[in-house]
Amino acid sequence: MPLLIVFISVLVLLALIIAKCPPLLALIIVAIFAGLLQGMAPGDIYHSIEQGIGSTLGSIAMVIALGAMFGKLIEESGAAYQITTGLIKAFGVKHIQWAVMLTGFIVGIPLFYNAGFVILVPLIFSIASRAGLPLLYVGIPMAASLSVTHGFLPPHPGPLALAAIFHADIGKILLYGLVIAVPVVILAGPVFSKTLRSIQVYAPAGFQSNPTIEKEKLPSMFTSMTIALLPVAIIAISTLIKSFLNPDSTVLRFFSEPITALLLAVLIAAYFLSIRRGKTAKITSELLVQSVGTVAMIILITGAGGAFKQILIDGGVSNYITEISTNLSLSPLILAWLIAALLRVAIGSATVASLTAAGIVQSFTTQPGVSPELMVLAVGAGSLMFSHVNDTGFWMFKEYFNLSIRQTFLSWSLMETIVSIAGLLGVLLLSLVIL
DSSP states (O other): OOOHHHHHHHHHHHHHHHHHHHHHHHHHHHHHHHHTTOOOHHHHHHHHHHHHHHHHHHHHHHHHHHHHHHHHHHHHHHHHHHHHHHHHHOOOGGHHHHHHHHHHHHHHHTTTTTHHHHHHHHHHHHEEEEOOOOHHHHHHHHHHHHHHHHHHHHHHHHHHHHHHTTOHHHHHHHHHHHHHHHHHHIIIIIIHHGTTTTTOOOOOOOOOOOOOGGGGSSHHHHHHHHEEEEEHHHHHHHHHHHTTTTTOOOHHHHHHHHHHHHEEEHHHHHHHIIIIITHHHHHHHHHHHHHHHHHHHHHHOOOOOOOOHHHHHHTHHHHHHHHHTSSSSSSHHHHHHHHHHHOOOOOOOHHHHHHHHHHGGGGGGGSTTTHHHHHHHHHHTTTTTTOOOOOOOHHHHHHHOOOOOHHIIIIHHHHHHHHHHHHHHHHHHHHHHHH
């Protein structure tokens, strides 16, 4: 019966989203619906929703907001443009795919997927045109990098929310995620895109690859790269030192927290990329406030996903699935990936799929030999499975690259599938080493 309730709830959620109901409202409606189906009292449903939203957003709301501020400074200053052009010059046209892949990876760490995509797409069009290369041959490595960083690496909302649910260490997620992400991006990017050279499509007219800021006022390549990687460097270095030298250091624990790393990165970026380059403190402040508005709905949807997750936990679904899974030969990592993948294909939203799946399999982390960090990465990989017509990313890629539906399936959807399956294989291989 609990599994039937999950299935019905997911169908209702899918129906609401297809009917153009905002995901925020759809998730709250389905959370209440699932609670009633499980026989929960209205007061208990309200308490679970409140607890789910609070526990999910308590640890990530500020991180998402700070990440948006940091990304806005990287974008508006022209630092992202400097990173892309500098890497392309260094690699040359012969290795252009690798330059684009690395560019997408670096830009994708501090920026949300949509922001990174919009920033890099004009440059992709310009590169493909100048080099005489097929558009997808150049564009897929960029999209693969942005997708992998979005699904696997903090400080993106999905991994952070999953870390809170599974009580996982952010620094370890980042380190393990980087180990898995590199080969996954290579496979789904440069390797896979070579199979797409026969698909001839052309960029829409009117795209420019030049930034709106004057070139002489752009930050240097060194400054741009250093600041873009600053939050990741702070978290990674602090975690490494804490793990190998002084695991009990409160100072290192403080600096390994994403809020601390991002706060420092925002302050440094605000000075070096804005104030020092001629903008007043007032203009810089307005820019930071504006950036938070762009992620307000992401924060709310994440909280609503946490509410649905909590309803499934408090209603006993999570415990029921844990009980029946003990009789299955599947490992918790594979089961977590499978549930997230099925939800992703059914619902479309990677964030909703990952949060819902996490609520279902959360109790697996209490089993001996199960790493919370690998559970985060397994769910993250599953949430990227086979993007299609119910995913906004599918339509964004289709429209920007001027593709037909069939061409989008053959390129974008297959790329996401490769990322998901390769990510699972990476998680399983890593589990042999660290568990």
